[in-house]
Amino acid sequence: MSANRPAAVVVLAAGEGTRMKSATPKVLHELCGRSLVGHVLAAAGELHPENLVVVVGHAREKVTAHLGEIAPDVRTAVQAEQNGTGHAVRMGLEALGGSVDGTVVVVCGDTPLLTGETLRALSATHTEDGNAVTVLTAEVPDATGYGRIVRDDSGAVTAIVEHKDATDAQRSIREINSGVFAFDGQLLADALKKVRTDNSQGEEYLTDVLGILREAGHRVGASVAGDHREIAGINNRVQLSEARRILNDRLLTEAMLSGVTVVDPATTWVDVTVTFEQDAVVHPGTQLHGATHVGEGAEVGPNCRLTDTRVGAGARVDNTVAVSAEVGAEASVGPFAYLRPGTRLGAKGKIGTYVETKNASIGEGTKVPHLSYVGDATIGDHTNIGAASVFVNYDGQEKHHTTVGSHCRTGSDNMFVAPVTVGDGAYTAAGSVITKDVPPGSLAVARGQQRNIEGWVARKRPGSAAARAAEAASRGSAEEG
Secondary structure (H helix, E strand, O other), rough: OOOOOEEEEEEEEOOOHEEEHHOOHHHOOOOOEEEEEHHHHHHOOOOOOOOOEEEEEEEEEHHHHHHHOOOOOOOOEEOOOOOOHHHHHHHHHHOOOOOOEEEEEEEOHHHHHHHOHHHHHHHHHHHHHOOOEEEEEEEOOOOOOEEEEEEOOOOOOEEOOOOHHHHHHHHHOOOEEEHHHHEEHHHHHHHOOOOOOOOOOOOOOHHHHHHHHHHHOOOOOEEOOOHHHHHHHOOHHHHHHHHHHHHHHHHHHHHHHHEEEEEEEHOOEEEEOEEEOOOOEEEEOOOEEEEOOOOOOOOOOOOOOEEEEEEEEEEEEOOOOEOOOEEOOOEEEEEOOOEEEEEEEEEOEEEEOOOOEEEEEOOOOOEEEEEOOEEEEOOOOOOEOOOOOEEEOOOOOOEEOOOEOOOOOOOOOEEEEOEEEOOOOOOOOOOOOEEEOOOOOOOEOOOOOOOOOOOOOHHHHHOOOOHHHHHHHHHHHHHHH
């Protein structure tokens, strides 16, 4: 294990986030498939800390329940009243017994762009420089409103000066405080006891610890983030949108550098959990969510939304919505298809235009080309389902299963009333309502005999356009005769 492994990471996630104007706690808002705090935990997890503590407060029941789903091994500490960042960290340490031997990294729960690489660099700098505290900083194009990092000639941090208190010279500094720190655990616990609340907010500020430690003769250092956007906190929906775009661009860049073609990154959105194989192609207007995987040489889009869906090598998915589905190698889906959970399309199969499927296993080389619904069904290999077919799976109370064998040919406008089985190699006639099992190799015809009632239009619709047309046709036939 790395010598830079911290003893603890404390994630501050107790704030209300009123500027989000939402019933959802700020740290639970999502971007790219994870909550804000989920992104922070993922980055912190790359440090492999001995302890990982999340300080919760506002709506702590919701936040704690979410943490139980995404990170069940994480400890929580409660900050019942939001009395400042210093107080929050103190609550976090109390959950670990009050003090910790080794490095304690403190991060904010609303910084989803923060990376494990940057946190590792912070931890390494802290250890190598022998600092009591190391501040993660960033150089920004415009530092207005931020606390400035003031250093001495040796590079040590002498102060963090808030914008309103800064001199003109200090305001020219572009290096700012991120709110992310690495501390000596024992020194941190001791200094937190000395933090005062005689400020305009009446709160315990974590930044006061830096001055306390420096006055005691300890070194305060800094680690500069490579990209200032990493430290951006999310306080409103505008910033959430901006962070989503940055993270999405980061994910697409990574995919493209690994051999994926993204035709239009501006209209392509992916979650952090989406994976690709080499030579996959993503066309414009596509959203890929959850555990979606796009195989080698597969093409997805345009205008697809796939969630928890696997697309096999060489497959083509066009203008499709799919949820928890599997598309086999070299298969074809769409345009305008809807694959609901439990859909499994075999290799070289086809789900075509205006086709909806659910809980359906469709075999290798089998085609459902047009205007059909296939639900609660198993279809064998190399079968063709005629246009406008419906698998009638629901009797008003229960769902039933339909089985269609391999090498079958079913006619257009068929209704398969489950439970029913069509054997291998069987055919069904167009317009049939199949209510009984069809033996292998049989032709099933389930429709009434056609009956033509001569002269019906003339009698029932006299004077209509149809009647006139029919009369003209009759005269023409008589003259030809």
